[in-house]
Amino acid sequence: MYKILFSxxxxxxxxxxxxxxxxxxxxxxxxxxxxxxxxxxxxFNRAAHFMASFPVIKVFEVILFITLIVHIFYGIWLQxxxxxxxxxxxxxxxxxxxxxxxxxxxxxxxxxxxxxxIHFFNFFFIxxxxxxxxxxxxxxxxxxxxxIPAYNxxxxxxxxxxxxxxHHAFSSAFQTLGLNHRIWTPVIKVLAWVYSxxxxxxxxxxxxxxxxxK
Amino acid sequence: xxxxxxxxxxxxxxxxxxxxTYHMENVSPEMSFLEMLDALNKRLVEEGxxxxxxxxxxxEGICGSCGIYINGHPxxxxxGITTCHLSMRYFxxxxxxxxxxxxxxxxxxxxxxxxxxxxxxxxQIAGGFISVDTGSAPEANSIxxxxxxxxxxxxxxxxxxxxxxxxxxxxxxxxxxxxAKISQFALIPQGRIEAKERVRAMVEKMxxxxxxxxxxxxxxEAECPKKIKISNIxxxxxxxxxxx
Numbered sequence: 001m002y003k004i005l006f007s008x009x010x011x012x013x014x015x016x017x018x019x020x021x022x023x024x025x026x027x028x029x030x031x032x033x034x035x036x037x038x039x040x041x042x043x044f045n046r047a048a049h050f051m052a053s054f055p056v057i058k059v060f061e062v063i064l065f066i067t068l069i070v071h072i073f074y075g076i077w078l079q080x081x082x083x084x085x086x087x088x089x090x091x092x093x094x095x096x097x098x099x100x101x102x103x104x105x106x107x108x109x110x111x112x113x114x115x116x117x118i119h120f121f122n123f124f125f126i127x128x129x130x131x132x133x134x135x136x137x138x139x140x141x142x143x144x145x146x147x148i149p150a151y152n153x154x155x156x157x158x159x160x161x162x163x164x165x166x167h168h169a170f171s172s173a174f175q176t177l178g179l180n181h182r183i184w185t186p187v188i189k190v191l192a193w194v195y196s197x198x199x200x201x202x203x204x205x206x207x208x209x210x211x212x213x214k
Numbered sequence: 215x216x217x218x219x220x221x222x223x224x225x226x227x228x229x230x231x232x233x234x235t236y237h238m239e240n241v242s243p244e245m246s247f248l249e250m251l252d253a254l255n256k257r258l259v260e261e262g263x264x265x266x267x268x269x270x271x272x273x274e275g276i277c278g279s280c281g282i283y284i285n286g287h288p289x290x291x292x293x294g295i296t297t298c299h300l301s302m303r304y305f306x307x308x309x310x311x312x313x314x315x316x317x318x319x320x321x322x323x324x325x326x327x328x329x330x331x332x333x334x335x336x337x338q339i340a341g342g343f344i345s346v347d348t349g350s351a352p353e354a355n356s357i358x359x360x361x362x363x364x365x366x367x368x369x370x371x372x373x374x375x376x377x378x379x380x381x382x383x384x385x386x387x388x389x390x391x392x393x394a395k396i397s398q399f400a401l402i403p404q405g406r407i408e409a410k411e412r413v414r415a416m417v418e419k420m421x422x423x424x425x426x427x428x429x430x431x432x433x434x435e436a437e438c439p440k441k442i443k444i445s446n447i448x449x450x451x452x453x454x455x456x457x458x
Contacts, residue, residue: 003418004458007417007418007421007454008387008389008417008420008421008425008427008428009417009450009451009454009455010454011427012427012428012451013451013455078427081385081426081427082384082385082387082426082427082429084319084424084426085318085319085320085385085386085387085424085425085426086317086318086319086384086385086386086426087319088317089317090283090286090314090317091220091222091233091312091314092283092284092285092286092312092314094286094382094384094433095285095286095287095291096286096287096288096382096433096437097432097433097436098384098431098432098433098436099430099431099432102429102430102431102432103384103431105429168430171430172429172430175430175444175447175448175451176428176430176451177451178448178449178451178452178455180444180445180447180448180449185445
């Protein structure tokens, strides 16, 4: 049983499934965030309240956190094994052609993790009562936050790195699940570009608009 | 051509290695890389030095013996060829070449540029075969094989097991090699009978030997001298999931 659950292929399978679940979550998050662009705070606050209180969503929230933790844990575990597999590095470096951003997944992933911690302090921990703020008015919390230039720079830089991470993650997940096809794999690669640009660009647009509203 | 060679020298597997610098003059652009090393070794022997140890056999690009990491690429910077087919005309006069052995924990250095690639043999022994009673060759067309599958199986079977995929991969993963060996059997009816046992055993052995995990970077495909495709890795993954 241990060999099935923790073989290299199984670990990658878990990473891919967890990653695809997180990929599905981001458009939902972005759709709700787009309501921040409205001048009326009510639609966003209602949506945020719904997401925080509806029982089915709460179940999905738990699944989302488990998925996130598994993705991070397995990612670090796999990376440590990968480093151990080559104890002596090449003096002339590695100049082989690779898919875009695939060499830096651990670094872009760790950056996104740091970003998530900051993001949780900014929003999620308010809901839990760990950080001071009004959990019923995340609209104002967001608008106040993006008045601070430092947060804008941090968020925008992290969105860029999130895009790099998502670009390789999107097509790599399908390959890991064994879904490689003569016709559909090129389509998935195009979708990876579209997704990895559209999602971070959407979040970045919101941050920039709120910043300019000051 | 004049060249400066920075070659990894290591007395044996237990000794600590280092780069030695050699200046080569009058290198013919028509020479292969291995012939250039032969010329260096001839000079070293004449000077009473220790020649550079490197693997080679057929020198026709089919045995998979030669494998040298040159200037950041396994088998050198030219795609689709082995080191023995690498011509010196691809380099520039006055260039400095870094010449290293494959670097991977399961491929320990034996001496200089020679690594122990028996890890690949161990993976093959674990399941890379079809169990049959030996005897006279059966009638070729007694088992129909779809042409497309036969072609893809052949494309996988041309893997020479040189280890360039492991050398190129940032994780030292052997997935391209293993996937080629899985695919050459998985695609034909004769190989389906033991497909589940084969993929389980070969992946288990690969993990046990300490190869890294596949990150789907595609470096292996880019550097494979036989142009084995990473679609084989997706097939390996499918076969593995089906096996449980």
